[in-house]
Amino acid sequence: MSLQLDTLVTDLMFQASAAIDQKTLIDGLGGPESLENKQLLDVDRLDPRAEMELSPSMPFRRRGERRLMILDEVAITPRPDPQADPLIKTDLRPYKETLITTCAALPIRLGRLFALGSWGDAVLVARSVRDLRGIALLPYALDPQVDVDGKRRSTPLSQKEFEAKLMAFEKRLEELDDEQIIAGLHGITFERRGDLVIVDVLEEDGTWDQRKSMLLEQQLAQVERFSMIPGAPSAPVAPAKPNGSGVTAKAAAVKAPVAEPAKAAPKPKGPPLDARMIEGKIVLVFPAERFDLDVAAALGKRDWEHVIRSSDKLTGEMRDTLQRDGATWIAPLEFLSEVFVEGKPLTKPEFEKTSTTDDGVRSLEVHFPRFGPVTLLEIAGKGRFVTSIDDIKRAATLVP
Structure with missing residues (x-):
């Protein structure tokens, strides 16, 4: 089955107790007519590693919970470069309503609307607020450098530590109640319809x-x-208190406490980025301490506020160019298994077998989670890197 970038995906995760026949399923999906020109993908028939590359669901999805994806290649006009353009201009409101109708008609635990090849959801529909939080915690659970407390480390967790974090996943969902989760939403559309809870990030149009x-x-x-x-x-x-301390204005006027000097905000970890202007385009060179899955996702969405700091080596002109035209990048890679080829983590024998070598640079086209297609480079004497730069020789000259 060929999968096209920007294909609109309706992702349905069924309750473990769901037992429905084919007719009920088709009717719940809107009938045979609504499924014309669409592909149905039974995720449980895929290799689990392929699901990890396409759209991971474990440990959120439990044993016995089936998953079905409906792929619509004509709903969204494909963008020439999804990595450089974060805006999908299709009106997705009808697709949101269809998703809600389907979730109401079938025993769905969670429904999602997203675009193939891009990280993040446009719409989430669930029967509990806890499940909305659960699916949002997947990146925390699967990131090999984030520990059980949610703190990022400079090196990957040990297998024992990673397994302990996965074991704690369900417990983390018990820490906040519905009201606390909902209270944390700002600039997000939240609504209830019957027993469904819905969040989306769609614009008014x-x-x-x-x-x-x-x-x-x-x-x-x-x-x-x-x-x-x-x-x-x-x-x-x-809650906020009057005068920040609970002291009334009258009492404060009588005896104002001496305020302690404000503590300086902790400095962000990691050295500054090295940015180059090459032929009118920005190229970002990441040190290892500044690159992880969250940064990769931000790069894919052109969310430069999560990538660039004020201390980074970019002039005002370069920052303007970055916001207008985007950037290419190169970053170090520690393990080959962090990238995928044909739905499987890359191994050293496979890399050596399928890569090409030119002037001491071994290269291979791979998939990097939360970003998309990149080129993997192994540069003699320097190590391994992933890059969005098309010119392999130029990319190789950028790393120190």
Whole structure:
């Protein structure tokens, strides 16, 4: 089955207790007419590694819960370069309503609307607010450098640590109640319809700015509110008090406490980015400490605020060019298994067998999770890198 970038995906995860026949399923999906010119993908028939590349669902999806994707290649006009253009200009409101109708008619645990090849969701439909948070916590659960407390490390977790984090996933979902999760949503559309809860990031005209999907993910996940002990109720956010201390204005006038000097905000970790202007285009050279899956996702959405810091080596002109035209990039890669080829993590024998070598640079086209197609480079004496730069020889000259 060929899959085209920007294909609109209606992703349905069924309840474990769901037992429906084919007629009921087809009727719940809108009837045979609504499925014309669409592909149905039974995810459970795929190699689990292929699902990880396409759209991971574990550990959110439990044993016995089936998953079905409906692929519509004509709903969205494909963008020439999805990585450089975060805006899907199709009115997705009718597709949102269809998703809601389907979730109401069938025993669906979670329904999603997203575009193939892009990270993030335009619409989420569930029967519990907890499940909305659960799907948003998947990146935390699967990131090999984020520990059980949600803190990023400079090196990957050990297998034991990673397994402990996965074991704590369900407990993390118990820390916030529905009201606490909903209270964390800002700039996001939230509504209830019957027993369904719905969130989306669509604009008023139904278009989708994919950069808002990262905001949705962060606000639902609320990793910053993790309890010290997984599963323990999260401490409520303290309400604002008068004068910031609970002291009335009259009492404060009598004896104003001496304010402590404000503590300087902690400096962001990692060295500054090296940015180059080459033939009128920006190229970002990442050090290892500044590149991870979150940054890759931000690059894919052109969410430069999550990539660039004020301390990075970009002039005002370069920053303007970045916002207008985007950038290409190159970053170090530690493990071959972090990239995929044909739905499978890349192995060293496969890389050596299928890659090409030119002037000491071995290269292979691969898929990088949360970003998309990139080129994997192995440069003699320098290590391995992934890059969005088309010119392999030029890319190789950029790394120190």
